[in-house]
Amino acid sequence: MATLKYEGLTNLQKVAILTVILGEESSSKLFMRLDEEEIAEISREISLLGPIPTEVSERIIEEFYNMVMAKQYIAVGGIDYAKSLLVKALGPEQARKVIDRLIKLLEKSAGFSSLEKMNPQQISKLIQHEHPQTIALILAHLSASRAAEILASLPEELRAEIAVRMANLEEISPEIVKRIAGVLEQKLQSVGSYKMEEYGGVKAVADLLNRMERRIAKQVLENIEVRSPELAVQVRDLMFVFEDILLIDDRGVAEILKRVDKKSLAIALKGSSEELKEKFYRNMSQRAVEMIKEEMEYMGPIRIKDVEKAQHEIVEIVRELEEEGIVSIGGAGGEEYVV
Structure with a gap:
């Protein structure tokens, strides 16, 4: 993988890197203020990141700091006041770039x-x-x-x-x-009261967390629990995760196996419980089981994020089957899933 260079980064890549730099606790709080599409885009970029050079990290932190300070200066004394302070701190050229970017962001959020x-x-x-x-x-x-x-x-x-x-x-x-x-x-x-699309709700939060990386979703859910234990219970009841396939009967698992990529299945099972492995094996031919086991043994150690990605892909297949009426995925809190 090519070494990351600051000059070639998109704004979305910069946000992804900043999220990694901030760490799990701060990033989870940030994600709570974003919509599902934004979280998905950032998460995708994070998954594609390689090693982040120290120089790149430092420049992104500096850029973020300058934008925050510029916004504060504008709030206190307007654009002219912000320009004068930033010119002293950064020089004319860099100050102009920061102000121009911030004005565009403020215009977009204010008017549209x-x-x-x-x-x-x-x-x-x-x-x-x-x-x-x-x-x-x-x-x-x-x-x-x-x-x-x-x-x-x-x-x-x-x-x-x-x-x-x-x-x-x-x-x-x-x-x-x-x-x-x-x-x-x-x-x-x-x-006046123009019609709005449906947004939000407990189910939207559960769907959002299902599509996030497991460790980040867990952190967000823990933060929700601190603020509202009752809401956290409702979200958990609506969430469906890879291990919940244990609650789907054998006919449902057979339908999943018809659509899943076998390499993705091998990666996903690599990080699953023995009970879930046996659930899948029970619905496969002996030869197919042997091939999956050989594949898992051959691939050696697998990164956790690759396992989580494969498991997400299979969860999405389950969701497609549910939308088609082939399986039903109600709350994951104890009800059985039926075909």
Whole structure:
């Protein structure tokens, strides 16, 4: 694996590295403030990271510190005050970069965050009569997935023109962005109680934790338990983890085996209990069992995160089977799962 270099890192990679540097306790608190898509993206980047050179760690910490200080300076005395202090501390060029990045982040969160959770069809009705350049600017300030949903909801004759305008967007004056954001907020207020998509809830938390790395999910759940023991019990009751396959009957396990990649199964079983191994073996031919055991022996020691990744893949297969009505995964607290 190539050595990480600060200059080639994406913002998402920087966040992933910062999360690793902060450690489990601080990172779990950070993750509690993020949505599921953000956690998934960061977790994926963390899983792809190799060794992090000391120089890269130091520069990312420095960048994070500068952004935090810049935000504090702006809150105290405005942008001009922040610029003057940062120029003294960092020099003109570095101060400009920090301020520019922070302004973009503040503009995005201030003017467009409401649209991230609003129903795409409702947004399209709200903005479809605006100038295509304005629509392009609005979509450019949203996440890629949300922008795609809104673009698909707009009239067909507008889609290509808006996409082209988005591709050709260059640097835009912060004043113009702020003005558009203000008009957008007024429109949202005039709509009143616009329909929102369903977000949150105990099941959403359980689903989120099921998709996180086990040790991070465990830390988050422990923190939830400190704040609200009752909520922690509800989340646990809705969570489904790899070992809960023990609660699925043999016919359900046979369905899982039809879809699972055999190498992934070998890796997943490498870190499972003997009881669960026997559960799978019981639903396989003797030859298949021998092949899996040979594969597990041949691969030698496996990193925990690789085992967890393979187990997550199989849990996702179980979820697909549940969505198709082939198995039922209710609470993992003691009920049996039926085909």
